[in-house]
Amino acid sequence: MPNPASPDKNTRSASTPPPLPEPLAVPVADSHTHLDMQEPSVGEALSAAASVGVTTVIQVGCDLERSRWAAGMAAEWDSVWAAVALHPNEAPRLAAEGGAARLDEALAGIEKLAALPQVLAVGETGLDYFRTGEEGVAEQQRSFREHIALAKRLDKALVIHDRDAHADVLRILGEEGAPERTVFHCYSGDAEMAELCASKGWFMSFAGNVTFKNAQQLRDALAVAPPELVLVETDAPFLTPAPYRGRPNAPYLVPVTLRAMAETKGMTEDALAGHVAANTARAFGY
Template identity: 45%
Template structure:
């Protein structure tokens, strides 16, 4: 039986950071005490705020609860594209109500995933995903919230839907993992690219080439925890405290200091999510 690798050590802070996309429920958070433990660990690494993301209705409800438990947490709500086949009228009504909560800062994650259909039982087919994506785009525009994109093996189709429907004011490509051509198209359209631990993976050559393309005001940093733990701890459990590893990897690829990258990413997150530093009182 394969043994799970031990958790990475808490890194030295890289400056003040915001984890722009994490899944606290999947990190084992289930109540205020477990939430405080995860956030306190993150705080020791300089990660003072997180945005916890929904991929189904239970996660959306949790995200809003967690954001009310602790002011260091903000929430995003949506149905993941692989779960788009459960976006019925009742689910739409509940997501609209959750999106109206003042602790919700984005609609996400939504988008298109052409990898899993046919490989995972119950995965939404392409038609359901496209319909749900269009609905989430409209929800983001109606609420004025940023739209957080999940894109897996669907670069051209995601961009085409955004263009045909008319994108919200702010679009964030979470865990951007495509190459420089797609990165350039996103930047030209004014979209934000959010980089996760994948940017540190040694074999991600196309992503490495894309990392330097976003302008200073066009990128974010995220963990996507508990997934995608940065190198050299790939395969180990991931948490928001691991974000400085990704910050250092991105700084190397951009030819900038980690302090510069951290300051830019944090300022960008505060701007796009509307969570100014003065809103936080620890």
């Protein structure tokens, strides 16, 4: 059996960061990352990303504290922009702690942060029925509606987290009216939903899971998504692309996902990167 005082070979391998990929010739942005959840310092993460052609990152907050951190990092680093919000799973947690007043207090804090110039988006917000049971649905949906209204009020992009909730996400967007710039982060729908998003002019951001063997539905969706509406993201430290699945993710791995996306779309790497770079700037307004 392995020495309990030291990790075994498989554990060490799983915790070892993947190698730097070949740099992109056309620089792009990581449209969704969580630097606060990654082991390297912000400076190290940004330096590694820039060395392979990932020259801009959108740092995303998931609660009030992490959103404050995101806004602070965006103020400190030229290559970082921020998105702030209460994650869908955060809304029912806050309501359970202190009722509607506690949720309203947190939403007011998000609104103050969202007004800052370095904060370009309201997100990630939306619905997540994977981890929240029926008792949390009402708070999630109320929070989502409040975030939609905030994005429109401040003319910021809306970044949507949609997990096991496609029908309700689309319904609420229809009822409230989507902001002019709406991004489906870590796109998880099928090709039919991608065509619907395209008809609305909504951006679809694909993460490392598009490279997974069991993700043919995502590749089918990517195949029909117009190049002018496609973004790339890491959602790091999660969803590390193949062949590094299970190891730490970071913005410098965007090229791995982008190259797989280009293959799926039958495009050259440079052509897709050019679209992605322009799309991200247009989506977030930088």
